[in-house]
Amino acid sequence: MKKFLSLLTALMLVLSLAACSGTSSQTTQTSQESAGEEEASSPFAGKTVSVMTPYMASVTTNQMVGYLENDLTAQGAEVSVIDTANDFAELASRIEDVTASGTDAIVLVSADPTQLENQLREAMDAGIPVFGVDSGFIDGMQVNATSDNHQMGELIAGYLFDDLMGGEGTVITLTHRPHPGVVKRCEAFDELIAANDKLTLITEQHVPAEQPINDAQDIVQNLLLANPDKGSITAILCGWDEPAIGATQACQEAGRDEIIIVGVDGNEQAVSLIQEGTNLKATVAQNFQGMVDIVVEQMGKLFAGETIETGEMYAEATLITADNAADFIK
Amino acid sequence: MLLQTEHVSKEFNGIYALRDIDFQLDAGDIHGLVGENGAGKSTLIKLLTGVYQLREGRLLWNGEPVTISNPADSRALGIRVIHQDRTLIPTFNGIENCYLGLEYPTRLGRVDWAAMERRVWQTMEDLGIDLDLKKTAAELSPPQRTELEIVRAMMTDCRLLILDEPTASLTDQEAGRLFRLLRDLRQKGTSILCVTHRLDEIFLLTDRVTVLRNGRLVDTVPTASVTREQLIAKMTEQAAVEPVCRRETFGPVLLEVKDMASRDGRVKQGSLALHSGEILGLFGLGGSGRTELLECIFGYRALSAGTVLLDGKERPGLTPEEAIRSGMVLISEDRRGKAMIGNLSVRDNILLSSIDTFSRRGVLRTKAGNGAAEEQIESLHIKLASPNQRMLELSGGNQQKAVFARALMTAPRIFLCDEPTQAVDVATRSDIHHLLRRKADEGAGVLYVSSDLKELLEVADNILVMARGRTTVCWKNRDLTARQVLACCYENQEKEAQP
Amino acid sequence: MNRSAPKKILQTYGTVLALAVIVLAFSLIRPDKFCTLTNFINITRQISLLVMISLGTTLVMSVNEFDLSVGSMASLGGVMAALLAVKGLPMAVCFLLPAAVSFCIGLLNGWIVARFRVLSFITTLGMSTVLSGVIYLLSGGATVFEGIPKSFSFLGTTKLGRVPLLSILMVVFVVLFWFLLEHTTLGRKFYAIGGNEETAKIAGIRVRKYKTIAFALCAVMACVTGMLIASRVGSANTTAGDGYFLQSYAAVFIGCTVSRKGIPNAAGTLVGAAILGILANGLTILQMPSYMQNIITGGIIILAVIAQRAGHGDAA
Structure with a gap:
């Protein structure tokens, strides 16, 4: 009976793992085998890497996790992906779990490490290297590969203020400051707005993360009513692309095609709206593949026994406008 | 004179439940309180126990005017009440129930269960009651629950014990035991006010009896001086x-x-x-x-x-x-728990079993249903302000009539x-x-x-x-x-x- | 008499009064912006989704149970509909198939609760977790966007004249649910079960059956809401419904205070959702920062409930 039970538990575990890693689990296995045969010397062989994020529902986070999974398994590592659906406390517990199970490396994706410091400390004390992709950096971590969010904020806000608005006008910002990346962009927005006397901030509105498009639609619809005259709002500056999409839909519905909207991330729905010539004029594509490349490279060095320099490393971002939007659509 | 009320009235939404009551209760008496449903017995008790606040008239306790503005005030005077719907917590055992509302004794910061048990045993011994304190209230029989309530009431100094229909679910034999217990209590100096519908009990138990009718006090007489028929005549306008x-x-x-x-x-x-x-x-x-x-x-x-x-x-x-x-129909003994839905209107309660007959393809034929319910209300003489009144606002007798009305609807x-x-x-x-x-x-x-x-x-x-x-x-x-x-x-x- | 009259009014109409005060306040502060036909039409559209999901919750609460899986059911509904649309199936199938699936999930919820007499709180909490897993399984955790045809957005974005279809759907559902609860035997039986399950059983009402129906209808409403969210924004976020879960209970609870009996009801739920929606709308129009909006909205919910309790007076 006991045997049967443990067998059943194991089976359940395997099944749930398979379910979690979705369709990619099969490719994982085959690629692992071939990798094992061909280059047994790969520093990743036999290593387990835990990829952890609370924001898997976000398109971009999902993309990064996908790249990580592909690249790491191609190198021969075993990858387990853990998503906690917006729940940081849950993520903290999961970190404790993988630490206890002795994983070889933890990669945080889009998760602020300062909120998880205690658990990460434990992992690092246990000798588990902690990497970040688009996350943040705390002492003791190896590398956080990210776009320089501050720079991205400057890039898009600068483009909006100088090129699209001609240096003056009124702006609404849609933000989500609990997010480690978005908050840096917002800080860049703040600085640029403060530095320019001819810019007026009408209001900053926080957009919740569960359904940002829908919520941004409602918020912008209400703000349009509060500022009903054409030209009373020059632009809407969004911390990431989803609220920008919602804002665009609201402006289209209200027939306010004079309002300029920009976002950050290079999300596909946003890029196609840019291409269609709607209110949404520009976004900044983060180089997610570039970030993942950095982390995989540094991890490889570490596994091979080399010492690496710790700290933030940046992958360069690209501005997307109507001119080059087509290149970013699959 | 332990308790006296002077010109006490109580109204709800303009309707007087009690009007100009001058009631006197002597120390060391067993005093009966009788009257039809809706005569004002419950209201009077709720005023004495602080559930309702007195706004007209005044209360004298041992000759001194007092205000009872909440149940704690009433307890502080030494008034205890045992309700018709028992107020034990079903999942608590005897000791826990006896200590409801009392400070738990502690020893070294921990609850001292042994001391609690000793005190409950002491009280039970004084009363001559034997109960298994380990059992939860839900596991006790109705007479045992009544006894447990009495134990709880007597845990602290009790000057006036109010019993609301104490024998409602007891057999004669069980009631007999309860009466012996109450007489013992009187011997020890506790006054008792007993509300009951069973007139036999009035004659068996009480020294004096007060009759209420339609919110007014009709008479207070020594029990020995009246007959059953006279008492009924005082309670109702009609004869026996x-x-x-x-x-x-x-x-x-x-x-x-x-x-x-x-x-x-x-x-x-x-x-x-x-x-x-x-x-x-x-x-x-x-x-x-x-x-x-x-x-x-x-x-x-x-x-x-x-x-x-x-x-x-x-x-x-x-x-x-x-x-x-x-x-077939079942009129359940547990009226509140199994026979009525207190929060719904009297009409909804009456139509409960027959609702499907007053509908066409699932849609209510409101007029037909209301008509049928009102017919029952009339033929059973249910007293209410309107069929929309909530069931729990009716008096016990009228609630029971409404339960019968629901049963009769299915012929x-x-x-x-x-x-x-x-x-x-x-x-x-x-x-x-x-x-x-x-x-x-x-x-x-x-x-x-x-x-x-x-x-x-x-x-x-x-x-x-x-x-x-x-x-x-x-x-x-x-x-x-x-x-x-x-x-x-x-x-x-x-x-x-x-x- | 004089003392009790205002109390009675407060008790019966306290919540509606609160709504009126809120509307009046916004109208006085920003008459040009808030008090316009366009804005009122906007408000109806903005609360429409919350109202629809809350109507389902109202049913489950009318039989004195809870369904904590409405949020993830809504998310699942949106994801299923979007995925079907991506597959290129006819729109009718895209919207009806998820509704049918949700009906079955609701039946399962109800069957477990009624048959095994377990707490609905725990059962549906478990179901909510299961559903989040299913969403992940179906979508891989990512927002479904790529390949959704334009026609998918028809229900969520169409307007009849100036009035959005969503607002009309909301009115239709409110009337439907009001009729269901007040004027059908089904509704009367729900209330009977919610009032006292044992009495209802002895009175010959098949408690299990009707509880299961309540759960099933609730799940369908959650699914419909989720599909409409997806249709409106043109993509299906895997957590889109989660934000509605607590709000819908807030709406129903405020709604209970509208009824003198303190029971869940369709009109009350509309009032509850309207209070939440109008606060969000008005405060944004005042360009109040989001944190202030949260403080004010939360405070008013608490005040509304207190006001209603206070109306009960000393009979409490």
Whole structure:
């Protein structure tokens, strides 16, 4: 009976793992085998890497996790992906779990490490290297590969203020400051707005993360009513692309095609709206593949026994406008 | 003079529940309070216990004016109340229930259970009560629960003990024990105010009695100076109630139950036959399984054995829904818990079982339903402000009439009545008796459970005795005495206990 | 008499009064912006989704149970509809198939609760977790966007004249649910079960059956809401419904205070959702920062409930 039970538990575990890693689990296995045969010397062989994020529902986070999974398994590592659906406390517990199970490396994706410091400390004390992709950096971590969010904020806000608005006008910002990346962009927005006397901030509105498009639609619809005259709002500056999409839909519905909207991330729905010539004029594509490349490279060095320099490393971002939007659509 | 009220009135939304009451209660008395439902007894008690706040008139306690603005004030004076709906917490054991509202003693920062148990034992010993304190309130029988409530009341200095229908679910024998206990308390200096519908108890127990009618105090007299008829005359404007007549000949068998046993073992072997035109009294002491037997027949409680035959046809796996469709109704003993929905209107309650007949493809025919409900309200003389009034705002007797109204809506031929006159005033009680007799005369059969043996002897054509989960003898109710029935009950109980 | 009259009014109409005060306040502060037909039409559209999901919750609460899986059911509904649309199935199938699936999930919820007499709180909490897993399984955790045809957005974005289809759907559902609860035997039985399950059973009402129906209808409403969210924004976020879960209970609870009996009801739910929606709308129009909006909205919910309790007076 006991045997049967443990067998059943194991089976359940395997099944749930398979379910979690979705369709990619099969490719994982085959690629692992071939990798094992061909280059047994790969520093990743036999290593387990835990990829952890609370924001898997976000398109971009999902993309990064996908790249990580592909690249790491191609190198021969075993990858387990853990998503906690917006729940940081849950993520903290999961970190404790993988630490206890002795994983070889933890990669945080889009998760602020300062909120998880205690658990990460434990992992690092246990000798588990902690990497970040688009996350943040705390002492003791190896590398956080990210776009320089501050720079991205400057890039898009600068483009909006100088090129699209001609240096003056009124702006609404849609933000989500609990997010480690978005908050840096917002800080860049703040600085640029403060530095320019001819810019007026009408209001900053926080957009919740569960359904940002829908919520941004409602918020912008209400703000349009509060500022009903054409030209009373020059632009809407969004911390990431989803609220920008919602804002665009609201402006289209209200027939306010004079309002300029920009976002950050290079999300596909946003890029196609840019291409269609709607209110949404520009976004900044983060180089997610570039970030993942950095982390995989540094991890490889570490596994091979080399010492690496710790700290933030940046992958360069690209501005997307109507001119080059087509290149970013699959 | 322990307690005195002067010109006390209480109104709700412009309607006076009490008007100009001058009530006096002497120290060391057992004082009875009687009146029909809605006469104002509950309101008076709630004023004394701080549930309602007094706004007109004043209260004197030992001759000093006092204000009771909340239950804590009332407790501080030494007033304790035992309600008709018992206020024990079902999942707490005896000790925990006794300590409700009292500070738990602690030792080294931890609750000192031993000290608590000692104190409860001490109180029980003083009162001469023997209870298993480890049992939760839910596991105790109704008389045991009443005793536990008394223990709780006596844990601290109690000057005035108020009992609201204390014997509602007790048999005569159990009530007798309670009365001895109350007389002992009086001996020890506790005054007692006892509210009851059972007039016999007034004569057995009380020294003085106060009669309320329509919110006014009619009279306070020494109990020895009045007769039962005089008392009823004071309570009601009409003269004494008319007794119901009994029958000797019956129609065919409507309901037959053979060797029924419930899954939880409360009913071990129940058999009976109910005829058209018959009121069959079912008598049993507390815990004999009488309520459970009715619930089993009705399909509400799970069976482990036995058959139910309706009109001679076997009906295995009967559900309450099918039972009602086959012409059966159950008037449950637990009115608040199983017979009414307090938060819904009286009309909704009356239409509960028959709602489907007042609809077309699931849509209510409001007018037809309302009309039918109002017809019942009128024919049963239910007193209410409007059919939209919530059920729990009615007095006990009128609630019970509304429960009967709901039952009558499905035109039943078999009535399963469990304590149908519990906590109901004299006039309503008589109304219910006559109603059931009339239904029986029209061809229905009535299975009538009561723990009040005198009531059964008054209304039943035949009397069936139940003890320890088994039905035993069935007598014709002719020249039958209470002593005979009780003797049989105890005989069977002992027989069961021996092997 | 004089003392009790205002109390009675407060008790019966306290919540509606609160709504009126809120509307009046916004109208006085920003008459040009808030008090316009366009804005009122906007408000109806903005509360429409919350109202629809809350109507389902109202049913489950009318039988005195809870369904904590409405949020993830809504998310699942949106994801299923979007995925079907991506597959290129006819729109009718895209919207009806998820509704049918949700009906079955609701039946399962109800069956478990009624058959095994377990706490609905725990059962549906478990179901909510299961559903989040299913969403992940179906979508891989990512927002479904790529390949959704334009016609998918029809229900969520169409307007009849100036009035959005969503607002009309909301009115239709409110009337439907009001009729269901007040004027059908089904509704009367729900209330009977919610009032006292044991009495209802003895009165011959099939408690299990009707509880299961309540759960099933609730799940369908959650699914419909989720599909409409997806249709409106043109993509299906895997957590889109989660934000509605607590709000819908807030709406129903505020709605209970509208009824003198304190029971869940369709009109009350509309009032509850309207209070939440109008606060969000008005405060944004005042360009109040989001944190202030949270403080004010939360405070008003608490005040509304207190006001209603206070109306009960000393009979409490």
